[in-house]
Amino acid sequence: MTEKRESGELIGLAESLVxxxxxxxxxxxxxxxxxxxxxxxxxxxxxxxxxxxxxxxYLGLRIIKGKKTAYASSSDLSEDTLQNLVKxxxxxxxxxxxxxxxxxxxxxxxxxxxxxxKLFDSEIRKLNSKTKISLAIETEKIALKxxxxxxxxxxxxxxxxxxxxxxxxxxxIQEYEETxxxxxxxxxxxxxxxxxxxxxxxxxRHLKELEPPEExxxxxxxxxxxxxxxxxxxTQKAPVIFEPMMTSWLLGLLFACVxxxxxxxxxxxxxxxxxxxxxxxxxxxxxxGLIPGKLGTRxxxxxxxxxxxxxxxxxxxxxxxxxxxxxxRKLKLKSTGNAYGTxxxxxxxxxxxxxxxxxxxxxSLDKGLILTRTIGHGLNPVTGDISRGAFGxxxxxxxxxYPVSEITIAGNLQNILNHIEMVxxxxxxxxxxxxPTIKIQELTxxxx
Amino acid sequence: xxxNANIKERIAIPLxxxxxxxxxxxxxxxxxxxxxxxxxxxxxxxxxxxILKETAESISLxxxxxxxxxxxxxxxxxxxxxxxxxxxxxxxxxxxxxxxxQKNSSFLNSFPIKHNFYPVLNPAHKESLEKKILLxxxxxxxxxxxxxxxxxxxxxxxxQIQYVTVVNSEGFMVSDIRPLIKLVCLCIAEKSQKREAGFxxxxxxxxxxxxxSELKPEEIGRDAAREALNLLEAVLSPAGELPxxxxxxxxxxxxxxAVGHLLEADFIRKKTSIFWNKMGEKVGxxxxxxxxxxxxxxFRGSYNTDDEGTVxxxxxxxxxxxxxxxxxxRLSAKLMKKPLTGHGRRQDYTCMxxxxxxxTYLDKGEYAPEEIIKSVKKGFxxxxxxxxxxxxxxKFTFSVSSGFLIEDGKLTVPVKQATLIGTNVDILNKIxxxxxxxxxxxxxxxxxxxxxxxxxxxxxxxxKISRMTVGGME
Numbered sequence: 001m002t003e004k005r006e007s008g009e010l011i012g013l014a015e016s017l018v019x020x021x022x023x024x025x026x027x028x029x030x031x032x033x034x035x036x037x038x039x040x041x042x043x044x045x046x047x048x049x050x051x052x053x054x055x056x057x058y059l060g061l062r063i064i065k066g067k068k069t070a071y072a073s074s075s076d077l078s079e080d081t082l083q084n085l086v087k088x089x090x091x092x093x094x095x096x097x098x099x100x101x102x103x104x105x106x107x108x109x110x111x112x113x114x115x116x117x118k119l120f121d122s123e124i125r126k127l128n129s130k131t132k133i134s135l136a137i138e139t140e141k142i143a144l145k146x147x148x149x150x151x152x153x154x155x156x157x158x159x160x161x162x163x164x165x166x167x168x169x170x171x172x173i174q175e176y177e178e179t180x181x182x183x184x185x186x187x188x189x190x191x192x193x194x195x196x197x198x199x200x201x202x203x204x205r206h207l208k209e210l211e212p213p214e215e216x217x218x219x220x221x222x223x224x225x226x227x228x229x230x231x232x233x234x235t236q237k238a239p240v241i242f243e244p245m246m247t248s249w250l251l252g253l254l255f256a257c258v259x260x261x262x263x264x265x266x267x268x269x270x271x272x273x274x275x276x277x278x279x280x281x282x283x284x285x286x287x288x289g290l291i292p293g294k295l296g297t298r299x300x301x302x303x304x305x306x307x308x309x310x311x312x313x314x315x316x317x318x319x320x321x322x323x324x325x326x327x328x329r330k331l332k333l334k335s336t337g338n339a340y341g342t343x344x345x346x347x348x349x350x351x352x353x354x355x356x357x358x359x360x361x362x363x364s365l366d367k368g369l370i371l372t373r374t375i376g377h378g379l380n381p382v383t384g385d386i387s388r389g390a391f392g393x394x395x396x397x398x399x400x401x402y403p404v405s406e407i408t409i410a411g412n413l414q415n416i417l418n419h420i421e422m423v424x425x426x427x428x429x430x431x432x433x434x435x436p437t438i439k440i441q442e443l444t445x446x447x448x
Numbered sequence: 449x450x451x452n453a454n455i456k457e458r459i460a461i462p463l464x465x466x467x468x469x470x471x472x473x474x475x476x477x478x479x480x481x482x483x484x485x486x487x488x489x490x491x492x493x494x495x496x497x498x499i500l501k502e503t504a505e506s507i508s509l510x511x512x513x514x515x516x517x518x519x520x521x522x523x524x525x526x527x528x529x530x531x532x533x534x535x536x537x538x539x540x541x542x543x544x545x546x547x548x549x550q551k552n553s554s555f556l557n558s559f560p561i562k563h564n565f566y567p568v569l570n571p572a573h574k575e576s577l578e579k580k581i582l583l584x585x586x587x588x589x590x591x592x593x594x595x596x597x598x599x600x601x602x603x604x605x606x607x608q609i610q611y612v613t614v615v616n617s618e619g620f621m622v623s624d625i626r627p628l629i630k631l632v633c634l635c636i637a638e639k640s641q642k643r644e645a646g647f648x649x650x651x652x653x654x655x656x657x658x659x660x661s662e663l664k665p666e667e668i669g670r671d672a673a674r675e676a677l678n679l680l681e682a683v684l685s686p687a688g689e690l691p692x693x694x695x696x697x698x699x700x701x702x703x704x705x706a707v708g709h710l711l712e713a714d715f716i717r718k719k720t721s722i723f724w725n726k727m728g729e730k731v732g733x734x735x736x737x738x739x740x741x742x743x744x745x746x747f748r749g750s751y752n753t754d755d756e757g758t759v760x761x762x763x764x765x766x767x768x769x770x771x772x773x774x775x776x777x778r779l780s781a782k783l784m785k786k787p788l789t790g791h792g793r794r795q796d797y798t799c800m801x802x803x804x805x806x807x808t809y810l811d812k813g814e815y816a817p818e819e820i821i822k823s824v825k826k827g828f829x830x831x832x833x834x835x836x837x838x839x840x841x842x843k844f845t846f847s848v849s850s851g852f853l854i855e856d857g858k859l860t861v862p863v864k865q866a867t868l869i870g871t872n873v874d875i876l877n878k879i880x881x882x883x884x885x886x887x888x889x890x891x892x893x894x895x896x897x898x899x900x901x902x903x904x905x906x907x908x909x910x911x912k913i914s915r916m917t918v919g920g921m922e
Contacts, residue, residue, distance in 0.1 A: 047519060048520050049519065051521070051522050051523070054525040069501065072504060072507075075507065075510055081507065092505065095503065096499075097499035097501070192722065265496065266600050266638075375844070380864075383865070385864070387847065389919070408845070408919020444921045446918060
């Protein structure tokens with residue numbers, strides 16, 4: 001089912017709804033259409049568990065009338081349903097209150113260079129189901145050869161092909177296509193009552209960039225077995241090294257706190273901090289949606305605002321909040337091209353790499369924790385307070401001594417940003433939020 | 449609303465065509481085929497910064513076709529309901545099997561729902577937007593006027609109506625209509641540079657009458673404001689191992705994470721759950737009785753039929769400390785040769801059903817709540833929770849947004865933001881006292897598993913756990 005509706009047909013539908021909205025009394029209209037095809041296969045213990053192949057379409061609509069906003073969406077793309085939705089939205093807009101900040105971004109005559117962004121990989125149409133299934137089977141098979149692995153959560157291979165169309169009444173009309181591939185594996189090791197588990201996965205826009213089965217199996221095994229025979233440690237304050245995935249998690253929290261929506265809602269500890277030092281000189285964070293081929297790369301945001309490279313924190317100084325058009329107007333700023341659905345989201349949000357290798361960082365530590373995994377919730381963006389269940393490796397004299405589990409780490413993001421002592425050189429864009437290994441001077445670790 | 453008249457038409461596919469599609473789905477030799485039809489309407493209202501900012505309406509329409517062949521499942525879905533397209537989806541799902549048609553689908557018989565667990569007086573989707581806006585405004589104004597320190601309020605109302613029909617090759621056909629509403633309030637309080645957030649809400653599979661008779665919007669606003677104000681006075685949580693008392697209601701999250709997930713049959717069948725070889729064994733003391741009940745009237749997690757057409761049953765998971773039951777879906781029940789319990793749920797037509805919880809709770813015990821608190825010399829009282837997470841190995845955490853210190857048998861200093869962590873088998877054994885005050889948490893919860901979100905509730909009485917690691921800062 002990889003057949004696509006003719007692209008002209010969907011663009012035509014978007015355009016006709018924009019004018020239908022205008023004719024029926026809306027001042028501004030925005031229509032977005034997503035046409036999505038997915039394939040996924042899950043295998044476990046050498047056998048296929050499930051295979052999904054499907055396509056779906058989804059239409060989103062924004063109506064602004066007299067500075068009053070109404071949204072609608074539908075997966076039913078029949079003409080009468082959509083026209084009714086538009087008319088109903090116009091009626092609903094009347095019931096909202098006028099909001100001087102509401103409205104579409106102004107028209108920009110931007111020329112988009114879709115090819116240089118490398119969003120689409122045509123291999124996707126050549127790849128047959130057999131190859132896809134065998135990638136997943138192969139990955140798990142390699143891992144299960146390791147005798148320390150006692151069970152498998154299975155391996156999955158997934159592909160997605162998405163066409164996005166955006167049209168608005170200010171004259172914007174564009175479409176682009178993108179592809180995604182991902183291969184993942186989850187494992188367990190240890191006896192029944194003392195099981196440990198972890199996973200590894202690779203997600204890319206281009207098949208040839210995907211980590212091969214051997215690599216994924218190797219990493220999933222290593223990550224799982226290194227947790228075997230964990231100890232509990234005493235409650236204490238100690239230095240903590242964050243592995244890149246953990247740094248990404250921390251940066252996700254930072255993103256929530258620099259999001260223009262959190263700022264105007266006063267739901268962030270970074271309110272009124274623009275231009276101020278919010279961390280030490282080691283911290284430089286960008287949001288750059290123009291890096292070719294990365295997962296968060298896109299030509300324009302969900303309102304049609306062109307993407308740029310935005311400095312968020314430079315050497316510890318907060319430079320920009322990340323905004324959609326609405327949040328920007330509220331804060332008397334410019335949209336940074338971070339509109340994502342009706343809210344705000346990251347493009348490629350990352351902490352700039354430093355010079356030290358992860359090995360150097362670890363060997364610098366006399367005593368402390370390498371944080372490898374967290375579970376649970378536990379961020380309060382309003383205060384920056386963090387508290388999570390944690391897993392890690394205990395370091396003594398620069399070397400890994402033993403794994404630890406059933407601990408929690410707690411700290412405050414504000415404080416952490418001021419106490420990052422080392423930044424690693426191992427930045428990889430594994431998701432739309434990424435960072436290298438970092439060392440933090442001290443966190444509270446709760447154990448026994 | 450505009451669409452009521454033609455909902456039936458939207459997902460009405462003539463019986464003979466359904467029969468045809470089920471057969472196409474079996475054409476490569478699958479053992480079982482099924483069609484899940486869904487039509488869902490959703491409305492939301494959002495108020496913040498003193499204005500009614502926006503409303504939204506959403507329509508979701510589509511079907512999913514599943515074919516089971518041995519242990520394998522093929523799945524396809526579409527929101528294009530032309531017969532030609534549906535046949536294609538059926539063929540795709542069919543290809544999970546590789547052989548010839550074994551037997552045709554049985555003749556379809558419609559099974560009416562026996563019990564309606566959510567009869568509703570004033571279905572929200574039929575009520576005017578103005579009426580719903582009024583509810584939002586009431587909660588908003590109450591929160592805002594509660595105290596000068598309340599600086600931001602955000603209130604949302606969401607209503608949803610989901611029409612589902614399940615037909616399968618065993619000749620079974622059943623439909624359910626599921627209303628679901630919620631009103632939620634978030635407040636931010638400020639005092640000398642300090643800022644804290646409070647949250648409250650309510651709803652369920654109810655009509656608008658709920659906000660008159662059960663829970664007034666004003667109460668939701670007050671509750672959220674009160675929490676934000678309380679947190680302004682709270683200190684950082686202690687860190688280390690302490691005796692814990694869990695407040696009734698919100699603490700049900702612990703039961704959901706520490707017990708419920710690990711008794712979902714797929715994890716047991718795959719032997720990834722730490723419980724897989726412990727059925728019938730004693731895992732907690734005699735006071736511990738845990739149930740999952742999809743039939744509690746008007747609860748968020750309830751349903752008249754699960755998403756595979758099975759009649760739901762109140763299912764005991766732990767009785768007198770012994771592991772007794774599992775949450776089953778069709779696939780796991782068949783492979784394990786166990787009876788169905790009606791816990792096969794899915795987020796929507798794009799998803800395969802998997803074993804899920806509905807309304808999960810630890811049943812009441814015999815101790816008075818005050819007696820439990822009095823028994824602790826120095827400990828931690830966990831009051832409100834943001835959520836939790838568990839992995840199959842039994843390690844779980846849950847995040848406490850507010851609590852108190854217990855000193856000499858009394859609640860003293862308010863405490864904020866802490867994480868509790870433990871291993872389920874260990875914690876079950878450490879439950880020392882169970883209160884007589886069973887309460888369910890807010891009717892606003894959602895559970896996520898394998899990327900699928902479904903509405904759930906959970907509940908518990910006051911509980912004392914002898915020791916548990918509290919992750920705080922001090």
